[in-house]
Amino acid sequence: MIEVHALTKAYGNNKGIFDLSFRVNQNEIFGYLGPNGAGKTTTIRHLLGFIKADNGTCSVIGYDCWKDAAEVQYSLGYLPGEISFFDHMSGKEFLAFMTAMRGMKNTKRQTELIDRFNLDVRTNIRKMSKGMKQKLGIITAFMHDPTVYILDEPTSGLDPLMQTTFVELILEEKARGKTILMSSHSFEEIDRTCDRVGIIREGKVVAIEDIHSLKAAQRKAFVITVESQADIDWIRESKLEISNSSGNRVEVVVSGDFQHLFHTLAKCKVTGFDHRTQNLEQLFMKYYGSKGQ
Numbered sequence: 001m002i003e004v005h006a007l008t009k010a011y012g013n014n015k016g017i018f019d020l021s022f023r024v025n026q027n028e029i030f031g032y033l034g035p036n037g038a039g040k041t042t043t044i045r046h047l048l049g050f051i052k053a054d055n056g057t058c059s060v061i062g063y064d065c066w067k068d069a070a071e072v073q074y075s076l077g078y079l080p081g082e083i084s085f086f087d088h089m090s091g092k093e094f095l096a097f098m099t100a101m102r103g104m105k106n107t108k109r110q111t112e113l114i115d116r117f118n119l120d121v122r123t124n125i126r127k128m129s130k131g132m133k134q135k136l137g138i139i140t141a142f143m144h145d146p147t148v149y150i151l152d153e154p155t156s157g158l159d160p161l162m163q164t165t166f167v168e169l170i171l172e173e174k175a176r177g178k179t180i181l182m183s184s185h186s187f188e189e190i191d192r193t194c195d196r197v198g199i200i201r202e203g204k205v206v207a208i209e210d211i212h213s214l215k216a217a218q219r220k221a222f223v224i225t226v227e228s229q230a231d232i233d234w235i236r237e238s239k240l241e242i243s244n245s246s247g248n249r250v251e252v253v254v255s256g257d258f259q260h261l262f263h264t265l266a267k268c269k270v271t272g273f274d275h276r277t278q279n280l281e282q283l284f285m286k287y288y289g290s291k292g293q
């Protein structure tokens, strides 16, 4: 659905994007992550046909993003990172303008989205808060029911309730077979929505990860407190992987199968049981530091 092949745009001073390749499959939510200045927006602007690449190609729904930019822009649901609207209009006037531009006859979905995001569209755009403008951008990107969405930091400026409303909306869109690429700095949002993530750093793709297999392979640590030294000895003899131990407390690491852990603990007097797991933020933070991997 979205194909990026050897895409390169050098701005000088090692800035830009270099030899980027990845694809987003139909009915997939793909998170596009990376530190500030990594090249996410530059990639997205190529996908919209706003910038011509020095080298490489990208396509959306089979359209070449540069040569067929008009078709790409018409077909997509696009939410820019920084929204610059026609300031003199009210939200309602702006939506009417976009509806006419798209030649849309049916505005039922637009009305539903306005209700859902609880936006007072009578407000003049100049007087809207950042969050209100973001809602207007989301309504504009989703109102024509496109098959592919490209969203640059979609929840930036939204309060937690509205972030949840947005997450529910894109999960519904995925359930309807839609394809979504979104850049984000929110690991929680990525965790709640994405099937795969691509991580970009200094203009290069450094990792592409399947979130579902990453979660399945995740090693989980349990901190277990037991009543007696006999219990500790029993756990030690059980061949469970013990990563830490002190007094009547042990930390046991398990990947995948929990049966052995529970069979072992069934024979102990357990007085405390705590669960530790690496979240996505911890897993991906290595790509964000100054030295990367």
Ligand SMILES: Nc1ncnc2c1ncn2[C@@H]1O[C@H](COP(=O)(O)OP(=O)(O)OP(=O)(O)O)[C@@H](O)[C@H]1O
Binding pocket: 011, 015, 016, 034, 035, 036, 037, 038, 039, 040, 041, 042, 043, 081
């Ligand atoms: N038109 C331009 N001319 C020169 N340099 C540019 C231009 N556009 C972007 N850059 C540089 O290219 C790099 C990538 O910028 P980009 O906006 O794509 O990053 P980003 O990953 O979207 O960052 P953020 O998370 O901060 O939004 C940055 O160093 C930026 O300064």
